[in-house]
Amino acid sequence: MPVSDSPDRECAADRDTGGEGLPINELFYSLQGEGTLAGVPSVFVRTSGCNLRCWFCDSYHTSWEPTHARMSLEEILAEVDSHAEADHVVLTGGEPLLHEGSVDLLEALEARGYHTTVETNGTIHREAPIDLASISPKLESSTPTSERDPNGEGEWAERHENDRIDLEALSALVEEYDFQLKFVVTDEGDMPEIRELLADLRDAASVPIRDEDVLLMPEGATRERLAETRGRVAELAMDHGFRYTPRLHVDLWNDAPET
Numbered sequence: 001m002p003v004s005d006s007p008d009r010e011c012a013a014d015r016d017t018g019g020e021g022l023p024i025n026e027l028f029y030s031l032q033g034e035g036t037l038a039g040v041p042s043v044f045v046r047t048s049g050c051n052l053r054c055w056f057c058d059s060y061h062t063s064w065e066p067t068h069a070r071m072s073l074e075e076i077l078a079e080v081d082s083h084a085e086a087d088h089v090v091l092t093g094g095e096p097l098l099h100e101g102s103v104d105l106l107e108a109l110e111a112r113g114y115h116t117t118v119e120t121n122g123t124i125h126r127e128a129p130i131d132l133a134s135i136s137p138k139l140e141s142s143t144p145t146s147e148r149d150p151n152g153e154g155e156w157a158e159r160h161e162n163d164r165i166d167l168e169a170l171s172a173l174v175e176e177y178d179f180q181l182k183f184v185v186t187d188e189g190d191m192p193e194i195r196e197l198l199a200d201l202r203d204a205a206s207v208p209i210r211d212e213d214v215l216l217m218p219e220g221a222t223r224e225r226l227a228e229t230r231g232r233v234a235e236l237a238m239d240h241g242f243r244y245t246p247r248l249h250v251d252l253w254n255d256a257p258e259t
């Protein structure tokens with residue numbers, strides 16, 4: 001589908017847009033590239049708008065400079081259904097759980113028999129029929145400091161830092177849904193924070209969080225960058241007894257849109 005190239009002024013990038021349907025940045029058929037379902041043919045529905053601003057965000061036009069076309073629930077479902085080979089749908093963003101309309105979409109997908117994965121940064125909990133909550137809590141190394149800001153001089157750093165971890169939302173997500181915790185890792189400097197967060201979450205949540213629920217994913221939006229990070233991250237997964245997840249779509253198609 002075409003992606004609108006001009007930001008819609010009515011849509012603040014960091015809050016629910018309300019109204020009917022959803023702000024959609026792209027909708028495409030691909031292979032799930034990340035996590036325990038890597039390799040599964042899936043339709044991706046990418047909403048626009050995010051409450052965080054990771055410096056490395058590989059979906060720049062849903063966060064830093066959000067663009068979208070507003071689609072009704074019926075239009076989204078028709079396009080999902082047109083990919084008849086797929087019975088898995090991945091709802092991602094941006095931050096899909098910003099939008100009330102995501103709940104409506106997930107309910108409609110459940111009624112049609114789809115398996116649903118929601119890719120979320122873990123700061124927002126909503127009740128919805130989610131088969132796999134793919135939670136990617138954001139570490140301090142994601143913060144857009146003035147040196148790393150892709151779009152300014154660090155104006156978002158404080159808000160990002162304040163909002164990136166919400167233990168209450170994280171606990172509710174892991175208690176309510178089958179989940180994976182997928183951390184973006186660059187080097188061993190990220191590991192102490194992952195271990196601390198896991199300890200806090202294990203205290204706060206009423207369900208077990210097994211090491212096998214924890215996946216380390218190398219930071220990199222391009223093949224070139226992944227070549228620098230993935231060897232290190234694979235070693236860290238082995239050292240700590242966590243899983244490693246590739247970024248299969250980047251290996252296959254680099255940073256092309258709609259992949």
Ligand SMILES: C[S@@+](CC[C@H](N)C(=O)[O-])C[C@H]1O[C@@H](n2cnc3c(N)ncnc32)[C@H](O)[C@@H]1O
Pocket residue numbers: 050056057058059092093094095096119120121122135136182184217218219220221
């Ligand atoms: C664009 S985000 C959208 C969903 C949600 N906002 C989130 O962050 O989980 C989709 C996935 O891509 C990951 N991601 C984004 N930029 C990345 C990068 N440069 N390297 C590795 N993973 C990245 C996120 O951590 C998340 O798991």
Ligand SMILES: Nc1nc2[nH]cc(C(=O)O)c2c(=O)[nH]1
Pocket residue numbers: 030031032033034044059090092093119249259
């Ligand atoms: N192929 C493919 N797999 C993915 N898994 C999670 C993605 C995302 O952006 O949320 C993603 C994506 O953008 N492409």
Ligand code: SF4
Pocket residue numbers: 050051052053054057058059062063093094095121138
């Ligand atoms: S939380 Fe997700 S969509 Fe938002 S800026 Fe970070 S990686 Fe991008």
Ligand SMILES: [Mg+2]
Pocket residue numbers: 058059
């Ligand atoms: Mg992606």
